[in-house]
Amino acid sequence: VTADSATTEKVWLAERQIALVRLFVVVANTLVYLFLMEKAGTVPGLAYAIIVVAFLYTAWVLRAEPYRRYAFLASSYFTSAGDTLLLIAWIYATGARSSPFYLLLYISISAVAFRYGVRETVAAAVLYAASYLALLVALGQVAGHVAEIVVRLAYVPLIALLSALMSREILRQTRSRVEIAERLSRETRVAERRSRFLADATAILTRSLDWEEISARVARLIVPTLGDNCVVDLVTSDGGLRRMAEASADPGKEALLRELRAFPMNEAEGSPTRRALATGQTVFIPNFDEASLRSLDRNDAYGRIVRAIAPTSSVSIPLISRARTLGVLTYGMDASGRRHDPADLALAEELARHAALAIDNARLYRDAQEAITSRDRFISIASHELKTPLTTLRLQAEGLLRQMGPSRGALDPAAQARRLTTIVAQTARLDELVSQMLDVSRISAGRLDLNLQPIDLGAVTAEVVARFEDQLSRAAASVSVSVAGAPVVGCWDPMRVDQIVTNLVGNAIKYGAGRPIEVAVSAGEGRARLVVRDQGIGIDREQQGRLFHRFERLVGKDAPGGIGLGLWITRQFVEAMAGTISVESDLGRGSTFVVELPIARAGVT
Amino acid sequence: VTPARDGRSGLLIVDDNADLLRTLIDVLSDEGYRVLAASNGRDALAALRSARPLPCVILLDLAMPEMNGEEFRSEQLRDPDLARIPVVGFTADPANRERLGAMKVDDIVPKPVSLDHLLSVVERYCGPNGDTVDG
Numbered sequence: 163v164t165a166d167s168a169t170t171e172k173v174w175l176a177e178r179q180i181a182l183v184r185l186f187v188v189v190a191n192t193l194v195y196l197f198l199m200e201k202a203g204t205v206p207g208l209a210y211a212i213i214v215v216a217f218l219y220t221a222w223v224l225r226a227e228p229y230r231r232y233a234f235l236a237s238s239y240f241t242s243a244g245d246t247l248l249l250i251a252w253i254y255a256t257g258a259r260s261s262p263f264y265l266l267l268y269i270s271i272s273a274v275a276f277r278y279g280v281r282e283t284v285a286a287a288v289l290y291a292a293s294y295l296a297l298l299v300a301l302g303q304v305a306g307h308v309a310e311i312v313v314r315l316a317y318v319p320l321i322a323l324l325s326a327l328m329s330r331e332i333l334r335q336t337r338s339r340v341e342i343a344e345r346l347s348r349e350t351r352v353a354e355r356r357s358r359f360l361a362d363a364t365a366i367l368t369r370s371l372d373w374e375e376i377s378a379r380v381a382r383l384i385v386p387t388l389g390d391n392c393v394v395d396l397v398t399s400d401g402g403l404r405r406m407a408e409a410s411a412d413p414g415k416e417a418l419l420r421e422l423r424a425f426p427m428n429e430a431e432g433s434p435t436r437r438a439l440a441t442g443q444t445v446f447i448p449n450f451d452e453a454s455l456r457s458l459d460r461n462d463a464y465g466r467i468v469r470a471i472a473p474t475s476s477v478s479i480p481l482i483s484r485a486r487t488l489g490v491l492t493y494g495m496d497a498s499g500r501r502h503d504p505a506d507l508a509l510a511e512e513l514a515r516h517a518a519l520a521i522d523n524a525r526l527y528r529d530a531q532e533a534i535t536s537r538d539r540f541i542s543i544a545s546h547e548l549k550t551p552l553t554t555l556r557l558q559a560e561g562l563l564r565q566m567g568p569s570r571g572a573l574d575p576a577a578q579a580r581r582l583t584t585i586v587a588q589t590a591r592l593d594e595l596v597s598q599m600l601d602v603s604r605i606s607a608g609r610l611d612l613n614l615q616p617i618d619l620g621a622v623t624a625e626v627v628a629r630f631e632d633q634l635s636r637a638a639a640s641v642s643v644s645v646a647g648a649p650v651v652g653c654w655d656p657m658r659v660d661q662i663v664t665n666l667v668g669n670a671i672k673y674g675a676g677r678p679i680e681v682a683v684s685a686g687e688g689r690a691r692l693v694v695r696d697q698g699i700g701i702d703r704e705q706q707g708r709l710f711h712r713f714e715r716l717v718g719k720d721a722p723g724g725i726g727l728g729l730w731i732t733r734q735f736v737e738a739m740a741g742t743i744s745v746e747s748d749l750g751r752g753s754t755f756v757v758e759l760p761i762a763r764a765g766v767t
Numbered sequence: 768v769t770p771a772r773d774g775r776s777g778l779l780i781v782d783d784n785a786d787l788l789r790t791l792i793d794v795l796s797d798e799g800y801r802v803l804a805a806s807n808g809r810d811a812l813a814a815l816r817s818a819r820p821l822p823c824v825i826l827l828d829l830a831m832p833e834m835n836g837e838e839f840r841s842e843q844l845r846d847p848d849l850a851r852i853p854v855v856g857f858t859a860d861p862a863n864r865e866r867l868g869a870m871k872v873d874d875i876v877p878k879p880v881s882l883d884h885l886l887s888v889v890e891r892y893c894g895p896n897g898d899t900v901d902g
Binding site: 552555558560564591636 | 784785786787789790791793794797859860862878879880881882883885
């Protein structure tokens, strides 16, 4: 509508200019005629009347705005007819065949050809030629001048044709020039908008190191510039998806989107989000139909909410940084019915790249913070743990020194030996703690070198249990070792296997409440199995999941000593040898730890 | 009359580390103190309730299974008889000072501690060595 009215406006302005030109031509011709004839008296009175009519006609065209009052075509025929009348009357008034003003026919037909289409031009040409011929016939001026009249008439369509061709060419060139200019300016505007949008986006996204906040900002950037609705889902540490943010141009729909959070994300297999996550490619659904809606359906309640939002299209872009998919940005249109143009899709993908980078940064920052916190905690726990044996060591040594001083009765040899043994035990404990710390730093740095060689798991277990004899007699506990069938021999690192068994048996004694402990070694299905069962305090079911994590001393801060690293180190060793470790336990009823190591590894060294 | 002046009172040491407990008994017995030992708060309370006369000081670890130092201290303060016994916190972690402050302990001894320091603290509450030897 806008373009049409603009066109009409232009045509009307042109018409006014033509009317003025026409008036100018009539007046100029009159003056030329008067000047050439040098006989003002011979000008017929009709010529003056026509000049007056031409003035009035022009004034009417200028004032009456015919293009607003009549249809375009009607108006063009009307003006052609008016022009014809004026021209023929003028030619008649200035001598008909002998009038030099028949040339006005050519100017006028040229103007028509420029202003109107083929049909109007043909009509005007016929009208002009017929009217001129009719005038000459009526005045009986044809005889003896036929050739001259035919040439004059033939020029009318010829000039019309030339003018029409010229006008078409001028129009074509103008149009293409205008189009190029418009396209360039549109492209410039789009490019400017894009770069401004991305610059703003980057500034906004890099302002935070919290990925939830970043997700919310991405959603706010998408809506409403690129879409009506937007949600951001991020991959969690266990590989699932978690909704991080939602935004909608309609606050009511935003509330509906938030309601979707109540539905677990991992059920929606085959949804566009899932597909984008799996393929790492943008999934674009230009027409969100019933089938697409069904792909989201998880249950009736979910379906109802999605149908209330009524999406008409969707774009799911994976958030990829450092070749890892961190999540999916999904946006789309609804009632607005807007289309996604390819430039917008590219812009959204660019935004997704920026967002992924910001989220990745936030993650890296979090990981670094956690690593620092974890190391600080480790150093703190480890140094406290070192202080207990140091206290014992120092007091015992100073006590013995004091006893050796003057005015002291000598200790009997047995007491001396016992107290020195305590000192030795402390150095052993310190050694163990320092080794654990070194193991942790080696594992953390990924420098756990295995020295694989064939060993007998049963023999190692018996050896470890024998080493605990002292501690067992003090704890008044017993350990029974059973080996089922033939010796269980595999290719493992003897030191690590020793540490694994030591840790598990040590724990069983520490937390075994003095009740009998069973250790069983067996083999089957290519795997060696070590089972350590105690009947002690047991482990809360909830806590079992965290058991093999670093620093998890489950019984809490007040449990028997230890850095809380033993089981974590054990798991690292087991996994380094491609094995598994698991626990079954009930609070107050003891724990059973099961380690499985592949025997087939024997061939690998 | 503080328990320390009672010729027959001793110390109570509460710590879950068996080696440390044994060592404290060794070095304090060497100096002629009578030493009661418990490896957690619950045992310590039981020992206190049957101990007559009451100990002159309690050397208390914080981190222990079953009943920790804080729980022990609040139980102790609830019993008017036991509440009068001074308590010395025994900790490896300087960060525990706040925790010990909240427990209103009378003194704090860091781990590790020199024997001289330990003896001077014990002497402050129980008098010089030898006086309280109970055989």
